[in-house]
Amino acid sequence: MPISDTTLGSILRNLRHTNDWTLKQMSAKCGIPLSTLSKVEHDRLTLTYDKLLQVSQRLGLRMSELFAEDRETERPSVMARRSVGDIEHSVRVETPNYDYYYLCTELRQKRMIPVITKIRAKSAQEFGSLVQHEGEEYIYVLKGQVIVHTEFYDPVTLEEGQSIYIDAKMGHAYLAADSCEVAEVLGIMSSPDDELMKSLLSIHEEQKKLQKN
Template identity: 45%
Template sequence: MKKTATRPSLRETAAAEIVPARFSADVAPAERNDDLGHRLKRARTDKGLTLKEVSERSGVARSTLSKIENGQMSPTYDVLQKITRGVDLDIVELFDQRRQSAPFGRRSVTRNGEGKPHPTDTYDYEVLATDLSQKHILPFKARIRARSLDDFPGWVRHEGEEFLCVLSGTVRVFTEFYAPVTLEVGDSTYFDSKMGHAIVSLSKEDAEVIWICTGISALS
C-alpha cells in the first residue's frame, strides 16, 4: 500500500543546513489593535475599495482583512505590507497621520519608548520615525517574544531587504537557504526579505533588536 507523504514541520526543515521554500507567513491573533484597523479601513473606503477588491490586490483573505479592520487580529509585518500595497498606501501613514511634504533635508528624532507600538504574537514592534512619510526604509525596535519556530505559522517573507542588530539578549536567526545562526549583543545580520525568515529569542528575558527594512514607500 502506498504511503502518504507528510510535510515536515517548520522546526524540522529549518534544522537542516538548507531549508526548502515551503512556507508562507499568515496572520497571528494578538492583542486588539483597533486604531490600526480603523486606519486601514478608512484608507480602503477613502479609495472606494471593497474588502473583496483589496483581497484580490493583496492576496490576503477577505475574512482576515475584516478581522484586522475590526481589531480582532493584529497583522504580522509581511501581511501588513501586502495590505498597504493593495490599497496603495505608505505603510508609515498607518502609524502616524502627520506628514512632512518636503522630500529633502528631513530629520526625525524618536525618544526612547516613544515609538508607535505594534504588538504581534511573536514580536512586539516599536516603529520609529513615524512622523516622516515616503521613507525608503522602515526602522523599528522589536522585542522578540518567540522562543521556538513552532510559535510561527510559517516563514515570514515580504519585499525588500533587512538589517538586524541585537541590543540585548541572544537570538537565533532562521532563514530558508542558510543554517541557523546565533547572534549576541552587538552582532548583526543583513538578508533578503523575500527569503523566508524567523527570529527567536534564546534568552530568559525577551531579546531586543534594532530592525531596519527597505522596500516600504518605494513599493506603495
C-alpha cells in the same frame, strides 16, 4: 535636542480635530472605549495590532496612514528631512511573536524603516511560517540572544552586539534563545518600494490570523 512629538496619540488627536469630532464621537466611530481613547491620545496607553486594524477599518484609513501625520505631495530634489525619536515616541504594534516599536513615524514614504523589536517566540512551531517582504533587512541585537532562521541557510545564533543583513524576500524568522525570556533588536528595513510599510503591516495581520487559527 528636541524629540519629535509625533506619536500614535498625536496622530489620532489631530485626526479627530481635523474632522471636528469630540472624543465621544471619535470613540463611537472607531469602536474604542472613550477612556481608552483618551489615554491613547495623551500617550499613556498604546493599541494592539487588532485595535489599530479596527480603527483603520472603521475610519476608512489605510493602516500605513496611522504611522505618519502629514501627507506629502511632490518630493523636492533635496528634501532635507530629519527625525529624532526614541522608544517613548514610537508607534507600538503587538503581535503574538513580537512587540514592534516603529521609530520616526512622522516621516512618510521612507526608504528605510527603523524599528525596535522585542522577541518572545522561542520555537519555529510557535512562530509559524517564515515571513518575507520586499527589500533588505538589517538586525542588530541589543539584549539577549537571537536565533535567526532563514529559508536557505542553517539557523545562526546572534549574541548582544552582533548583527545580520539579509535579503528580506528570503523567508526568515527571529526567535529568542532559551537563555532569555525576551530578546530585543534594532532592525532597519529598506526598499525602493514606497509601500514597504504597508507590506510590513500585512505581515502583522497574517501573524494575528495564524495565531487565531
